[in-house]
Amino acid sequence: MIDASSPRATPAGARRAVALAWRSAPGWLLCHALLTLAGAATPVAAAWLTKLLLDALAARADVALPLLGLAAAGLAAAATPQLLSYSRAELNRAARLRATEELYTAVNGFTGLSRFEDPRLLDRLRLAEQAALTAPNQVVESGLDAARNLLTFCGFLASLAALSPVMAAILTASAVPALLAELALSRRRARMLWRISPAERRELFYGGLLSTAEAAKEIRLFGVGEFLRGRMLAERRATDAAKRAVDRHTLLVQGGLAVLGGAVAMGGLFWAASGGRLTVGDVVLFVAAVAGSQGAMGGLVGELAQTHEALLMMDHFVAVASAGPDLPEPARPRPLPPLRDGIELRDVWFRYADDQPWVLRGVSLRIGCGRSVALVGLNGAGKSTLVKLLCRLYDPVRGTILWDGVDIREVPVQELRRRISPVFQDYMCYDLTAAENITISDLHAAPGVVEAAARRAGVHDVLAGLPHGYDTLLSRTFYSEADHEVPETGVLLSGGQWQRVALARALLRGERDLMILDEPSSGLDPRAEHEIHTMLREHRAGRTSLLISHRLGTVRGSDLIVVLEDGRVSEEGGHEELMAAGRGYARLFDLQSEGYRTGTATPGWS
Ligand SMILES: Nc1ncnc2c1ncn2[C@@H]1O[C@H](COP(=O)(O)OP(=O)(O)OP(=O)(O)O)[C@@H](O)[C@H]1O
DSSP states (O other): OOOOSOOOOOHHHHHHHHHHHHHHOHHHHHHHHHHHHHHHHHHHHHHHHHHHHHHHHHTTOOOHHHHHHHHHHHHHHHHHHHHHHHHHHHHHHHHHHHHHHHHHHHHHTOOSSGGGGOHHHHHHHHHHHHHHHHHHHHHHHHHHHHHHHHHHHHHHHHHHHHHOHHHHHHHHHHHHHHHHHHHHHHHHHHHHHHHHHHHHHHHHHHHHHHHOHHHHHHHHHHTOHHHHHHHHHHHHHHHHHHHHHHHHHHHHHHHHHHHHHHHHHHHHHHHHHHHOOSOHHHHHHHHHHHHHHHHHHHHHHHHHHHHHHHHHHHHHHHHHHTOOOSSOOOSSOOOOOOOSSEEEEEEEEEOSSTTSOOSEEEEEEEEETTOEEEEEOSTTSSHHHHHHHHTTSSOOSEEEEEETTEEGGGSOHHHHHHTEEEEOTTOOOOSSBHHHHHHTTOTTOOHHHHHHHHHHTTOHHHHHTSTTGGGSBOOSSOOOGGGSSSGGGOOOOOHHHHHHHHHHHHHHTTTSSEEEEESTTTTSOHHHHHHHHHHHHHHHTTSOEEEEOSOHHHHTTSSEEEEEETTEEEEEEOHHHHHHHTSHHHHHHHHHHHHHHHOOOOOOOO
């Protein structure tokens, strides 16, 4: 379970950030740390060397050594920022790569679907993506910078204490309110980012609608572009207002802190100039020490606040990256041998969330090994939900699904899925090549096998006839590197052609134990539908399969037809048996076939 509460800065987040940076680039991390420390010592050394030089000049003594030292300090001061900037860039690249890798490894480990349907989790995921790009570096970087500023601060403070212990104490004390105020500011900013995350996601959603080909048709025809643009800008204005409020508060607080710092510095300067107790070198050192320690203190406070803010962001990263699998994993996984007997749903109850209605209410059915089963029912009866449970994309709330008598929760989920070949109702159209669009179901398939699957799905001729054959990109959104010069070679398929590609995907995995076909021919023309179902009838013969279709003519050849109504099995049997029973299936079959002849509509099952 992922915690969806507001983010917190935790030691675990700090440990994770440092460990991540260390694992991604230990050499660059060390180099960066050393350069940062060198950067801390340089200004203090320069101030002391300046004092020594001025005192030597005033006493007409030898100035060679302080001059040499000052030249070295100047060189170091000039070179360190460039070196730091390069090592920072190297460290950032390595840590970003590693963090992104860890985040998406964790996301791929979410074996079910429920997390992808949880808006709070999606908010967290979006912030975790941002955190992966910035937070680990920022924690390390701000931590190191804070250490650098602390060293500089201590160096100057010691110098100042030698001249005026009271001034040193006042300066130290003035750091406390600044630190507390900056921490409060960073908490406020992180809370604001968490609060506006849904609005930022909605803005992205509207932006996506306005700029993608899939949505462009309807948006143009319905003339809702302006309406969506308005909504997108309203979201942006709302998030900007929240950011502006925090920025104004920050301005006020930091302005107040600057005035306080200025007053302390002026008081010190007045004391140093009016006393007449200090040498010229002492006064220069005093001024440098006040300015330097105030600068370092401001930097230290700022860096601590940034570390805090980065840790708050890191909390999102840690929450997602450490979430672990969403479906319970078996403590002692059982092997899953090839199906021999059958798959059984035993009193399966399911709803998508505790506050949602039951979708399946005690479904019991058996898909015998080697049998072709059809599942029919009205829209919303729960057919696709049942398929998702069979693939273990969710677990039943009650009841069990047995594979040769073994509860599928007791076998490794990947093992189960390797044995299933699905065509989903809402199949994907990937912006990849034609060949990749098929092999996505089996990345190791040989080209000949891919072509054979495409032939069986009746799409080989179409794909082979594309400008680059199977290597043609099925997208108008991207173009391949090879197409850089002539980017217009991407091709879009028709709905029916895409459906055949999705079918080819499933056929590529044909020798699996269970074939699931959820509306595999809804977008096909009548001739294509006939061809595909003739092919599928042959393909399914002797194989275990589950076919979902609203066209009852296509399911009549199945060994068993199961009617799902209101989340329950209301009828089951062979086509002839169900027709003879004269109940919902028979009525609907008659009406549908009559509808084909006379054009009348088909009412419900009961
Ligand atoms: N991810 C989800 N989260 C919440 N509710 C869902 C989700 N998916 C489906 N539902 C709900 O579950 C019910 C069953 O949906 P399901 O897709 O299983 O029906 P179906 O029988 O396949 O319908 P159709 O014939 O229209 O494809 C519907 O009321 C639907 O609103």
